[in-house]
Amino acid sequence: MLSLTSTQISMLIGSLWWPFCRIMGAFMIMPLLGNAYVPVTVRILLSLSIAVLISHLIPSVPPVDALSLSAVYLAIEQLLIGVMLGFILYLLLHVMTLLGTIMSMQMGLAIAIMNDPATGDANPILSQWFLLFGTLIFLALDGHLVAIGVLVDSFRLWPIGSDLFSLPLLGFVHRVGWLFAAALMLALPAVLAMLMVNITFGVLSRSAPSLNIFSLGFPMTMLMGLLCVLLSLSGVPERYSDLCLEALAFMYQFIGGAV
Template structure:
């Protein structure tokens, strides 16, 4: 007759529960999967399926009583680790959002706001368009599959029970600065072109005060901005591909991997 102790039962349950907590933490915020358009039940089932598939491949999990405070702390710790891994990719896609915001402000389309019912915020239409463009590039590069692979490898590189505060948390904070620098890098050509246009109309307003520069400059600035957007489409994919590689590498190195 098979008899199991409470510790053995907790270990068996933990081999599925702890991986589920980390994976679900990543799926809460990871692009595409963490979007509000994806039902929570689908995310839970997807996380359970992945946890069940990798349960037998994981290193031994710590024997912790499932009803103890240590089990609660371990569950929260795995949720935070998964959340931080998913947040790195969240910053990657929002590079395109900030890029669209910068270009909208330069070309005078910042007032063209569209509400996003999924995320509950309001962004310029150009930001929404660039976000969709960046998402399609990320999918074309199979970035979602690589991200799930890194998430699975995290159990080998950073086993369950490892100290959360031993992770390079300051490097994680620096990724926020990387978000703004990457957005500005993509937006610099358009910003410089729009700056030249504004300087030109400034010179015209000083040399010919009788001209209605505001009536002439606004449509011309918008047309020049749309032209810059059109010209940027040929160069953004290659640059954004490098940013995707950089974000995935940072995600892998965050949990102790070497590239």
């Protein structure tokens, strides 16, 4: 008759429960899978399926009683690691949202706001369009598959039971600054073009005060902004692809991988 001790039962449960917590934490915030359009049941079943498939690849888990406070702390720790890994990709896609916001403010489309039912946020329409554009680029690069692969490798590079505070948390905080820098880099050509248009209409208003600048300047600014958006379609994808690779590389390095 097969007999198992409580420690063995706890380790068997832990070999499935701890990976599930880390994967579920990433899927809670990761783009696409973390979207409100994806039901919670689907995310739970997908996380559980991946945890079952990789359970034999995970190094030995620490012998922790499943009903102790240590098990609760370990579960929260794995959940936070998954959330941080997913948040890196969350910042990546919101580079395009910030890009659309900057361009909308420059061309006068910031008042054209659409409520996003997925997040509950109110973003300019141009931001929603750029977000969709960036999502398609990310999927075309198979970034979602690479992200899941990095998440699976995290159990080998950063085994369950490793200290959470030993992760490069300072570099993780710097990714917020990277978000603004990347969005500004993509929007800089359009911002400079719109600045030249505004300077031109400023000089025109001084040289011809009788000319109604507001009735002429707004449509011209709008046309110039739409032209900048059109020209961005040829340059943004290549640069955004580099940003995707940079974000995935940092995601791998964050858990101790070497690129």
